Amino acid sequence: MEASELRIKTFIAHYPDLFSFVHLADDCIGLELLSWNDTLAVSQLEKNAFLQMEEDLKNNCLAFPIGFTRGFGLKRKCVEWLKEWQKPPYTSLYADASHLDPRTDVSEKRIVGVFHELLHLTIEKKTERQNVSNLLKPLSLPQKFTKVFERHPGIFYISKMCDTQTVVLREAYDCQRLIHRHPLVDIRERFASMMRKGFMDRSRGLYKKTANVGLEVPSKIVLGLI
Structure with missing residues:
Protein backbone atom coordinates (compact mmCIF):
# COMPACT_ATOMS: atom_id res chain seq x y z
CA MET A 1 0.00 0.00 0.00
CA TRP A 36 -25.28 15.34 2.87
CA ASN A 37 -25.35 18.93 4.10
CA ASP A 38 -27.33 21.31 1.88
CA THR A 39 -25.71 24.35 3.48
CA LEU A 40 -22.33 23.23 2.13
CA ALA A 41 -23.62 22.40 -1.35
CA VAL A 42 -23.31 25.97 -2.61
CA SER A 43 -21.02 26.70 -5.54
CA GLN A 44 -18.66 29.65 -5.73
CA LEU A 45 -20.75 31.17 -8.50
CA GLU A 46 -23.81 31.02 -6.24
CA LYS A 47 -21.85 32.53 -3.36
CA ASN A 48 -20.96 35.43 -5.64
CA ALA A 49 -24.57 35.86 -6.74
CA PHE A 50 -24.64 39.40 -5.34
CA LEU A 51 -22.49 40.39 -8.33
CA GLN A 52 -25.19 39.25 -10.77
CA MET A 53 -28.01 41.23 -12.32
CA GLU A 54 -31.29 41.11 -10.37
CA GLU A 55 -33.19 39.76 -13.37
CA ASP A 56 -30.64 36.98 -13.85
CA LEU A 57 -30.92 36.00 -10.19
CA LYS A 58 -34.68 35.77 -10.48
CA ASN A 59 -34.39 33.37 -13.43
CA ASN A 60 -31.36 31.51 -12.03
CA CYS A 61 -29.41 32.56 -15.12
CA LEU A 62 -26.13 33.09 -13.34
CA ALA A 63 -23.37 34.23 -15.67
CA PHE A 64 -19.73 33.20 -15.45
CA PRO A 65 -17.07 35.91 -15.13
CA ILE A 66 -15.40 36.36 -18.50
CA GLY A 67 -11.95 37.79 -19.12
CA PHE A 68 -9.51 37.84 -22.01
CA THR A 69 -5.88 38.80 -22.30
CA ARG A 70 -5.03 42.12 -23.91
CA GLY A 71 -5.17 41.88 -27.66
CA PHE A 72 -7.45 38.84 -27.68
CA GLY A 73 -9.88 39.71 -30.44
CA LEU A 74 -13.40 38.32 -30.62
CA LYS A 75 -15.58 38.63 -33.67
CA ARG A 76 -18.91 40.30 -33.13
CA LYS A 77 -20.68 37.03 -33.91
CA CYS A 78 -18.72 35.30 -31.12
CA VAL A 79 -19.56 38.07 -28.66
CA GLU A 80 -23.27 37.71 -29.45
CA TRP A 81 -23.07 33.93 -29.10
CA LEU A 82 -21.35 34.28 -25.73
CA LYS A 83 -24.08 36.59 -24.45
CA GLU A 84 -26.77 34.15 -25.55
CA TRP A 85 -24.90 31.20 -24.07
CA GLN A 86 -24.86 32.86 -20.63
CA LYS A 87 -28.66 33.20 -20.58
CA PRO A 88 -29.80 29.58 -19.93
CA PRO A 89 -30.37 28.55 -16.29
CA TYR A 90 -27.34 27.65 -14.21
CA THR A 91 -27.21 24.06 -12.94
CA SER A 92 -25.01 23.65 -9.89
CA LEU A 93 -22.39 20.93 -9.65
CA TYR A 94 -24.22 19.73 -6.54
CA ALA A 95 -27.63 19.43 -8.22
CA ASP A 96 -29.07 16.44 -10.07
CA ALA A 97 -28.39 16.91 -13.79
CA SER A 98 -29.61 13.54 -15.08
CA HIS A 99 -32.55 15.19 -16.86
CA LEU A 100 -30.39 17.50 -18.99
CA ASP A 101 -30.04 16.89 -22.72
CA PRO A 102 -26.26 16.75 -23.41
CA ARG A 103 -26.81 18.47 -26.77
CA THR A 104 -28.11 21.70 -25.26
CA ASP A 105 -26.46 24.89 -24.04
CA VAL A 106 -27.93 24.22 -20.60
CA SER A 107 -25.92 21.01 -20.41
CA GLU A 108 -22.75 22.69 -21.65
CA LYS A 109 -23.22 25.46 -19.11
CA ARG A 110 -23.51 22.82 -16.41
CA ILE A 111 -20.21 21.23 -17.56
CA VAL A 112 -18.51 24.62 -17.44
CA GLY A 113 -20.00 25.08 -13.97
CA VAL A 114 -18.59 21.74 -12.83
CA PHE A 115 -15.02 22.71 -13.69
CA HIS A 116 -15.50 26.29 -12.58
CA GLU A 117 -16.34 24.93 -9.13
CA LEU A 118 -13.68 22.20 -9.08
CA LEU A 119 -10.94 24.67 -9.96
CA HIS A 120 -12.19 27.02 -7.25
CA LEU A 121 -11.78 24.15 -4.78
CA THR A 122 -8.10 23.69 -5.67
CA ILE A 123 -5.41 25.63 -3.86
CA GLU A 124 -3.89 27.23 -6.95
CA LYS A 125 -7.11 27.37 -9.02
CA LYS A 126 -5.61 25.13 -11.67
CA THR A 127 -4.95 21.45 -12.36
CA GLU A 128 -3.39 19.25 -15.01
CA ARG A 129 -5.83 18.38 -17.74
CA GLN A 130 -5.28 14.65 -17.28
CA ASN A 131 -6.54 14.94 -13.70
CA VAL A 132 -10.08 15.54 -14.93
CA SER A 133 -10.11 12.80 -17.57
CA ASN A 134 -11.52 10.22 -15.15
CA LEU A 135 -14.49 12.33 -14.04
CA LEU A 136 -16.81 11.39 -16.89
CA LYS A 137 -18.82 8.73 -15.02
CA PRO A 138 -18.67 10.08 -11.44
CA LEU A 139 -19.97 13.49 -12.53
CA SER A 140 -22.31 12.27 -15.30
CA LEU A 141 -20.43 14.12 -18.02
CA PRO A 142 -20.82 13.51 -21.76
CA GLN A 143 -18.08 12.24 -24.04
CA LYS A 144 -15.41 14.79 -25.01
CA PHE A 145 -16.47 17.00 -22.11
CA THR A 146 -13.04 18.63 -21.92
CA LYS A 147 -13.80 20.46 -25.18
CA VAL A 148 -15.36 23.19 -23.03
CA PHE A 149 -11.87 24.37 -22.11
CA GLU A 150 -11.18 25.38 -25.72
CA ARG A 151 -14.72 26.61 -26.36
CA HIS A 152 -14.61 29.01 -23.42
CA PRO A 153 -11.18 30.71 -23.38
CA GLY A 154 -12.66 33.61 -21.43
CA ILE A 155 -13.30 31.29 -18.47
CA PHE A 156 -10.46 28.80 -18.75
CA TYR A 157 -6.88 29.10 -19.92
CA ILE A 158 -4.83 26.14 -21.16
CA SER A 159 -1.15 26.35 -20.25
CA LYS A 160 1.21 24.05 -22.18
CA MET A 161 4.42 24.60 -20.26
CA CYS A 162 6.86 21.67 -20.17
CA ASP A 163 4.61 19.68 -22.52
CA THR A 164 1.96 19.48 -19.79
CA GLN A 165 -1.53 20.84 -20.36
CA THR A 166 -2.80 22.67 -17.30
CA VAL A 167 -6.31 24.08 -16.99
CA VAL A 168 -6.30 27.48 -15.26
CA LEU A 169 -9.30 29.43 -13.98
CA ARG A 170 -8.87 32.88 -15.53
CA GLU A 171 -10.83 34.88 -12.96
CA ALA A 172 -8.52 33.66 -10.18
CA TYR A 173 -5.48 35.34 -11.73
CA ASP A 174 -4.35 38.87 -12.45
CA CYS A 175 -1.92 38.20 -15.28
CA GLN A 176 0.25 35.50 -13.68
CA ARG A 177 -0.49 36.50 -10.08
CA LEU A 178 -2.92 34.45 -8.03
CA ILE A 179 -5.36 36.98 -6.59
CA HIS A 180 -6.35 35.13 -3.41
CA ARG A 181 -3.34 33.14 -2.24
CA HIS A 182 -3.89 30.20 0.07
CA PRO A 183 -1.15 29.91 2.76
CA LEU A 184 -0.18 26.52 1.34
CA VAL A 185 0.77 28.18 -1.96
CA ASP A 186 3.64 30.01 -0.26
CA ILE A 187 4.74 26.83 1.53
CA ARG A 188 4.77 24.91 -1.76
CA GLU A 189 6.74 27.62 -3.52
CA ARG A 190 9.34 27.80 -0.75
CA PHE A 191 9.72 24.02 -0.76
CA ALA A 192 10.08 23.96 -4.56
CA SER A 193 12.69 26.74 -4.35
CA MET A 194 14.67 24.77 -1.76
CA MET A 195 14.56 21.65 -3.93
CA ARG A 196 15.74 23.57 -7.01
CA LYS A 197 18.59 25.13 -5.05
CA GLY A 198 19.60 21.72 -3.72
CA PHE A 199 19.70 20.21 -7.20
CA MET A 200 21.69 23.16 -8.56
CA ASP A 201 24.19 23.00 -5.69
CA ARG A 202 24.59 19.28 -6.21
CA SER A 203 25.16 19.70 -9.95
CA ARG A 204 27.88 22.28 -9.20
CA GLY A 205 29.64 19.81 -6.93
CA LEU A 206 28.97 21.62 -3.67
CA TYR A 207 28.13 18.33 -1.98
CA LYS A 208 30.46 15.34 -1.77
CA LYS A 209 30.24 12.02 -0.02
CA THR A 210 32.65 11.45 2.83
CA ALA A 211 34.22 8.04 3.09
CA ASN A 212 33.91 8.00 6.87
CA VAL A 213 30.21 8.55 7.52
CA GLY A 214 28.71 8.16 4.07
CA LEU A 215 26.84 11.47 4.34
CA GLU A 216 26.75 14.37 1.93
CA VAL A 217 28.37 17.49 3.33
CA PRO A 218 29.40 20.80 1.78
CA SER A 219 32.71 20.56 -0.09
CA LYS A 220 34.24 23.32 2.02
CA ILE A 221 33.95 21.03 5.06
CA VAL A 222 35.85 18.33 3.17
CA LEU A 223 38.54 20.85 2.35
CA GLY A 224 38.88 21.74 6.01
CA LEU A 225 37.81 25.34 5.61
CA ILE A 226 35.78 25.35 8.82
Whole structure:
Protein backbone atom coordinates (compact mmCIF):
# COMPACT_ATOMS: atom_id res chain seq x y z
CA MET A 1 0.00 0.00 0.00
CA GLU A 2 1.38 3.41 -0.99
CA ALA A 3 1.92 6.06 1.67
CA SER A 4 -0.68 8.39 0.10
CA GLU A 5 -3.29 5.61 0.03
CA LEU A 6 -2.54 4.77 3.65
CA ARG A 7 -2.97 8.42 4.69
CA ILE A 8 -6.34 8.60 2.93
CA LYS A 9 -7.61 5.42 4.57
CA THR A 10 -6.39 6.59 7.96
CA PHE A 11 -8.14 9.93 7.50
CA ILE A 12 -11.42 8.35 6.37
CA ALA A 13 -11.36 5.94 9.32
CA HIS A 14 -11.68 8.92 11.68
CA TYR A 15 -15.02 9.93 10.11
CA PRO A 16 -17.10 6.74 9.73
CA ASP A 17 -20.32 8.75 9.98
CA LEU A 18 -19.40 10.86 6.93
CA PHE A 19 -17.48 8.62 4.52
CA SER A 20 -17.35 5.03 3.42
CA PHE A 21 -15.32 3.10 0.85
CA VAL A 22 -17.33 1.32 -1.85
CA HIS A 23 -16.39 -1.12 -4.60
CA LEU A 24 -17.14 0.17 -8.09
CA ALA A 25 -18.04 -1.81 -11.19
CA ASP A 26 -14.55 -1.45 -12.71
CA ASP A 27 -12.87 -3.07 -9.67
CA CYS A 28 -11.85 0.34 -8.37
CA ILE A 29 -12.55 1.61 -4.88
CA GLY A 30 -14.67 4.73 -4.56
CA LEU A 31 -15.51 7.07 -1.72
CA GLU A 32 -19.15 7.51 -0.72
CA LEU A 33 -20.53 10.50 1.18
CA LEU A 34 -22.89 9.23 3.87
CA SER A 35 -24.16 12.54 5.20
CA TRP A 36 -25.28 15.34 2.87
CA ASN A 37 -25.35 18.93 4.10
CA ASP A 38 -27.33 21.31 1.88
CA THR A 39 -25.71 24.35 3.48
CA LEU A 40 -22.33 23.23 2.13
CA ALA A 41 -23.62 22.40 -1.35
CA VAL A 42 -23.31 25.97 -2.61
CA SER A 43 -21.02 26.70 -5.54
CA GLN A 44 -18.66 29.65 -5.73
CA LEU A 45 -20.75 31.17 -8.50
CA GLU A 46 -23.81 31.02 -6.24
CA LYS A 47 -21.85 32.53 -3.36
CA ASN A 48 -20.96 35.43 -5.64
CA ALA A 49 -24.57 35.86 -6.74
CA PHE A 50 -24.64 39.40 -5.34
CA LEU A 51 -22.49 40.39 -8.33
CA GLN A 52 -25.19 39.25 -10.77
CA MET A 53 -28.01 41.23 -12.32
CA GLU A 54 -31.29 41.11 -10.37
CA GLU A 55 -33.19 39.76 -13.37
CA ASP A 56 -30.64 36.98 -13.85
CA LEU A 57 -30.92 36.00 -10.19
CA LYS A 58 -34.68 35.77 -10.48
CA ASN A 59 -34.39 33.37 -13.43
CA ASN A 60 -31.36 31.51 -12.03
CA CYS A 61 -29.41 32.56 -15.12
CA LEU A 62 -26.13 33.09 -13.34
CA ALA A 63 -23.37 34.23 -15.67
CA PHE A 64 -19.73 33.20 -15.45
CA PRO A 65 -17.07 35.91 -15.13
CA ILE A 66 -15.40 36.36 -18.50
CA GLY A 67 -11.95 37.79 -19.12
CA PHE A 68 -9.51 37.84 -22.01
CA THR A 69 -5.88 38.80 -22.30
CA ARG A 70 -5.03 42.12 -23.91
CA GLY A 71 -5.17 41.88 -27.66
CA PHE A 72 -7.45 38.84 -27.68
CA GLY A 73 -9.88 39.71 -30.44
CA LEU A 74 -13.40 38.32 -30.62
CA LYS A 75 -15.58 38.63 -33.67
CA ARG A 76 -18.91 40.30 -33.13
CA LYS A 77 -20.68 37.03 -33.91
CA CYS A 78 -18.72 35.30 -31.12
CA VAL A 79 -19.56 38.07 -28.66
CA GLU A 80 -23.27 37.71 -29.45
CA TRP A 81 -23.07 33.93 -29.10
CA LEU A 82 -21.35 34.28 -25.73
CA LYS A 83 -24.08 36.59 -24.45
CA GLU A 84 -26.77 34.15 -25.55
CA TRP A 85 -24.90 31.20 -24.07
CA GLN A 86 -24.86 32.86 -20.63
CA LYS A 87 -28.66 33.20 -20.58
CA PRO A 88 -29.80 29.58 -19.93
CA PRO A 89 -30.37 28.55 -16.29
CA TYR A 90 -27.34 27.65 -14.21
CA THR A 91 -27.21 24.06 -12.94
CA SER A 92 -25.01 23.65 -9.89
CA LEU A 93 -22.39 20.93 -9.65
CA TYR A 94 -24.22 19.73 -6.54
CA ALA A 95 -27.63 19.43 -8.22
CA ASP A 96 -29.07 16.44 -10.07
CA ALA A 97 -28.39 16.91 -13.79
CA SER A 98 -29.61 13.54 -15.08
CA HIS A 99 -32.55 15.19 -16.86
CA LEU A 100 -30.39 17.50 -18.99
CA ASP A 101 -30.04 16.89 -22.72
CA PRO A 102 -26.26 16.75 -23.41
CA ARG A 103 -26.81 18.47 -26.77
CA THR A 104 -28.11 21.70 -25.26
CA ASP A 105 -26.46 24.89 -24.04
CA VAL A 106 -27.93 24.22 -20.60
CA SER A 107 -25.92 21.01 -20.41
CA GLU A 108 -22.75 22.69 -21.65
CA LYS A 109 -23.22 25.46 -19.11
CA ARG A 110 -23.51 22.82 -16.41
CA ILE A 111 -20.21 21.23 -17.56
CA VAL A 112 -18.51 24.62 -17.44
CA GLY A 113 -20.00 25.08 -13.97
CA VAL A 114 -18.59 21.74 -12.83
CA PHE A 115 -15.02 22.71 -13.69
CA HIS A 116 -15.50 26.29 -12.58
CA GLU A 117 -16.34 24.93 -9.13
CA LEU A 118 -13.68 22.20 -9.08
CA LEU A 119 -10.94 24.67 -9.96
CA HIS A 120 -12.19 27.02 -7.25
CA LEU A 121 -11.78 24.15 -4.78
CA THR A 122 -8.10 23.69 -5.67
CA ILE A 123 -5.41 25.63 -3.86
CA GLU A 124 -3.89 27.23 -6.95
CA LYS A 125 -7.11 27.37 -9.02
CA LYS A 126 -5.61 25.13 -11.67
CA THR A 127 -4.95 21.45 -12.36
CA GLU A 128 -3.39 19.25 -15.01
CA ARG A 129 -5.83 18.38 -17.74
CA GLN A 130 -5.28 14.65 -17.28
CA ASN A 131 -6.54 14.94 -13.70
CA VAL A 132 -10.08 15.54 -14.93
CA SER A 133 -10.11 12.80 -17.57
CA ASN A 134 -11.52 10.22 -15.15
CA LEU A 135 -14.49 12.33 -14.04
CA LEU A 136 -16.81 11.39 -16.89
CA LYS A 137 -18.82 8.73 -15.02
CA PRO A 138 -18.67 10.08 -11.44
CA LEU A 139 -19.97 13.49 -12.53
CA SER A 140 -22.31 12.27 -15.30
CA LEU A 141 -20.43 14.12 -18.02
CA PRO A 142 -20.82 13.51 -21.76
CA GLN A 143 -18.08 12.24 -24.04
CA LYS A 144 -15.41 14.79 -25.01
CA PHE A 145 -16.47 17.00 -22.11
CA THR A 146 -13.04 18.63 -21.92
CA LYS A 147 -13.80 20.46 -25.18
CA VAL A 148 -15.36 23.19 -23.03
CA PHE A 149 -11.87 24.37 -22.11
CA GLU A 150 -11.18 25.38 -25.72
CA ARG A 151 -14.72 26.61 -26.36
CA HIS A 152 -14.61 29.01 -23.42
CA PRO A 153 -11.18 30.71 -23.38
CA GLY A 154 -12.66 33.61 -21.43
CA ILE A 155 -13.30 31.29 -18.47
CA PHE A 156 -10.46 28.80 -18.75
CA TYR A 157 -6.88 29.10 -19.92
CA ILE A 158 -4.83 26.14 -21.16
CA SER A 159 -1.15 26.35 -20.25
CA LYS A 160 1.21 24.05 -22.18
CA MET A 161 4.42 24.60 -20.26
CA CYS A 162 6.86 21.67 -20.17
CA ASP A 163 4.61 19.68 -22.52
CA THR A 164 1.96 19.48 -19.79
CA GLN A 165 -1.53 20.84 -20.36
CA THR A 166 -2.80 22.67 -17.30
CA VAL A 167 -6.31 24.08 -16.99
CA VAL A 168 -6.30 27.48 -15.26
CA LEU A 169 -9.30 29.43 -13.98
CA ARG A 170 -8.87 32.88 -15.53
CA GLU A 171 -10.83 34.88 -12.96
CA ALA A 172 -8.52 33.66 -10.18
CA TYR A 173 -5.48 35.34 -11.73
CA ASP A 174 -4.35 38.87 -12.45
CA CYS A 175 -1.92 38.20 -15.28
CA GLN A 176 0.25 35.50 -13.68
CA ARG A 177 -0.49 36.50 -10.08
CA LEU A 178 -2.92 34.45 -8.03
CA ILE A 179 -5.36 36.98 -6.59
CA HIS A 180 -6.35 35.13 -3.41
CA ARG A 181 -3.34 33.14 -2.24
CA HIS A 182 -3.89 30.20 0.07
CA PRO A 183 -1.15 29.91 2.76
CA LEU A 184 -0.18 26.52 1.34
CA VAL A 185 0.77 28.18 -1.96
CA ASP A 186 3.64 30.01 -0.26
CA ILE A 187 4.74 26.83 1.53
CA ARG A 188 4.77 24.91 -1.76
CA GLU A 189 6.74 27.62 -3.52
CA ARG A 190 9.34 27.80 -0.75
CA PHE A 191 9.72 24.02 -0.76
CA ALA A 192 10.08 23.96 -4.56
CA SER A 193 12.69 26.74 -4.35
CA MET A 194 14.67 24.77 -1.76
CA MET A 195 14.56 21.65 -3.93
CA ARG A 196 15.74 23.57 -7.01
CA LYS A 197 18.59 25.13 -5.05
CA GLY A 198 19.60 21.72 -3.72
CA PHE A 199 19.70 20.21 -7.20
CA MET A 200 21.69 23.16 -8.56
CA ASP A 201 24.19 23.00 -5.69
CA ARG A 202 24.59 19.28 -6.21
CA SER A 203 25.16 19.70 -9.95
CA ARG A 204 27.88 22.28 -9.20
CA GLY A 205 29.64 19.81 -6.93
CA LEU A 206 28.97 21.62 -3.67
CA TYR A 207 28.13 18.33 -1.98
CA LYS A 208 30.46 15.34 -1.77
CA LYS A 209 30.24 12.02 -0.02
CA THR A 210 32.65 11.45 2.83
CA ALA A 211 34.22 8.04 3.09
CA ASN A 212 33.91 8.00 6.87
CA VAL A 213 30.21 8.55 7.52
CA GLY A 214 28.71 8.16 4.07
CA LEU A 215 26.84 11.47 4.34
CA GLU A 216 26.75 14.37 1.93
CA VAL A 217 28.37 17.49 3.33
CA PRO A 218 29.40 20.80 1.78
CA SER A 219 32.71 20.56 -0.09
CA LYS A 220 34.24 23.32 2.02
CA ILE A 221 33.95 21.03 5.06
CA VAL A 222 35.85 18.33 3.17
CA LEU A 223 38.54 20.85 2.35
CA GLY A 224 38.88 21.74 6.01
CA LEU A 225 37.81 25.34 5.61
CA ILE A 226 35.78 25.35 8.82
